[in-house]
Amino acid sequence: MLHKLIFQLGERLRNPSIRKWLTFLKQSENWSINELEAYQLQQLKELVAFAKEHSDYYKEKFAAIDVASFSSLTDIEQLPLLSKQDVLQHTETIHTKHNFEKVFTATTSGSSGDPLVYQREESADSFNRASIFRGYSWHKVQPWERNGYFWGFDFSTVKRFKIKLLDALQNRFRVFDYKEKAFKKFVKKLQRARYIHGYSSMIYQSAKLINDKNLPKPKHIKMVKGTSEKIYDSYKEEIEKAFGVPIISEYGAAETGIIAFECTEGAMHINMEGVIVEEIDHQIVVTNLQMKTFPIIRYQLGDYIDLASKQKKCTCGKAHYILEEVTGRIGENVYGKKEIYPSLYFYYIFKNLATKHNIKLTYQIIQKEKGILIFNLEEHLTNTNEKKLRQEIHSYFANDITYTICPNVTKKAGKQKTKSFISYL
Template sequence: MWELLLRHGYEPIREILSQSGFRSQRKSLEENQWRPPAEIARQQLQAARDIVRIAYEQTPYYREVFGKIDFHPEDLHQLSDLQQLPILSKSKLKEHYQTLRNPHQSGLLHTKRTSGSTGRPLEIFLDDSAMTTKHAITRRANEWSGWRYGQPIAKLWGLPEHRESGFKGRLRTIAVDRAIHLNTLEISSTSLRDFLRKWNHHAPALLFGHAHSLYLLASFARKNRLAVQPARGIISSAMPLHGFQRVVIEEVFQYRITDRYGCEETSLIACQCEKGGMHIAAESVLLEVIDGKILLTDLLNRAMPLIRYQIGDAVESAAKPCTCGRGLPTLGQLAGREADFILTADDRLLSGISLTENFILQLPGLEQIQIIQESRNLIRFQVVPLEASKRFDLQGSLIELAGNLFGSGIHFEVEFVESIASEPSGKFRFCVSKMAQDYLRNLAA
């Protein structure tokens, strides 16, 4: 009953009050996903022409870049013509941050801050119309899992939303999301058992979290032979979902996993459908693969256009056609961001993804960070500071935050470096911990 009230009462009234057009967007997107691939490609070409024109006419950065190569928006006759434009790297985005913003964009703007896929902080501005459409695209993808809006959810994430948005966020968590939450910065045998008890009692429709956190939860339940209510939807996000993880999670929760791929800069990039195809959110992003590297053109964001933006992730295999009937293009196997857990002195596990987000977002003096656990009692931070002159202040703030997160019994070392290299595979590891890897192997045995 509450589910129906939320879906057919709360959401329509909220949309009338906000005048966002979200529900009409949802209906249009539901229809659009079934259009033929050629028609979706034509839509992308038109959207690319529009965003290139806006970038040229309204942002100082692109006006200068296009001028240097003698490129004009009318020169974009087909999608492959975008390859005439230079790649926008993360370093270029940070360097030209002010001139990439559209000073002519009016209306409500949203700020999105992220640790990125290389441990570097980035801040992106997004116009309200783009935010609404991206939200609708994410809802469409989430419902491919089998979940429907209004059904309760269970989250494995860094921090509950209400800690950031106060009473309003707490009310939404209880009344709208009806969510139970496992804080991935405070994982222990006790918290895992408590979460599974709540899961069995409340029987949420959707289990949502980082791939490695979902695997940890499922492995813990399997090893301890705990009864687990079947899921009605599972979404894995924020990092690669490996085959061995998928097997254990699906076995324990008795439901297929929907693997979701995105980044904070452009929101959802691709998502698995019920047939297993990883479909690209073609109404929102245009995706290119050049030498195995992913480039994104945001087709919606007029406040800060991102054209041929290299996000740092790579594709390991070619796209495969999907039998679901959707015309949305597909994406091959990803080689994305990775992060181990950290194992504390008092036997708690802390999610590497959640840790990195906390450090990046709470310490504005960081250019890049990597967390390396040398032993149960020693954690070393490799840090690239924004300003060399403020190393002392940054080190003090970093150690204070680490002490609050990791607890007592751990010594911290801070090593300031000029850069932090990716692994030979091209992946960047936010957190590296052999102790946690061994612990997880034993947990799953």
């Protein structure tokens, strides 16, 4: 099969250790909880020792920590918490001074609107991809099969061409537009697809279009995976009606890697080989056990969660602990004068500014009326930077949105997670 060969060739070039990790993960998914926790403790001790030796930040933070004395996972509580602000303020010193053979540059703006650029080694990147592929295997899906993708792309001609080429190599096609014409074209392509993934709100919109317009329903879909946004209960019936399978959830973040993946029985299993998850005051605290270039240890991700009791067992047979619910990642719609857009357009606007122009802005967008937005920015904007911001906004909303840019606005600190988009509609 040509697509399989192309996919695996690209995989070997980019992620040479991915097959090793996938083999390991397929074995460890059958481990007992004691075996999983023993592995976590071993990885934690290695990670903390490495960070303490090679990272200036952790050298200071862990000065009084004797990691050799750790005898159980509860010893992790000796380590200080790591906030998003810590990560942003100390990005350079958190990075470890070690010669990794191959690293990738990763970028995320985060849900609070604060951009982060950091390095991730090949092994950690491959582990993360292998974790996703293991989740796919639970649903009888191979990653090289034909798939529809609801995700973003850069609007420059060169970038768009590059994205289309990469999509073709991965047997993938995508849509990032709420307009009916684009959806209908996408739905037609879904007839040959085996799985769908991406923004849950957009998957829902496509399902609604199929059902409302009585369009031909795809007959070969094995998996519908929602990411990056909360999957509302109201989405589920519509999606299953359109695609014939329930929508499942993948939960993670760029800095932490995959945190949990939903099995065929509807349980969100924590990726215990990759992360340690703590719940403190209903807030998730994550330790990435595999990344050593940029150690993420006891990281306050900013999401509110509900962990299942450790005694809860899934009928699928996997012993991995279960995440009952993520309550902090809520996707909302942005209303233009004529069209509806996903709120994650803002993510791409500010990510593009950070990666293309090194303009890193802390933002919060407010919508009180349809077709009107307020962009509140903490930073002062030069005329040049404001012009580039306006260009990016226009790329995504064209003339369908009227907006005001307000620089030098300080976000109010509160008990709840700061949202990058607040809608009063």
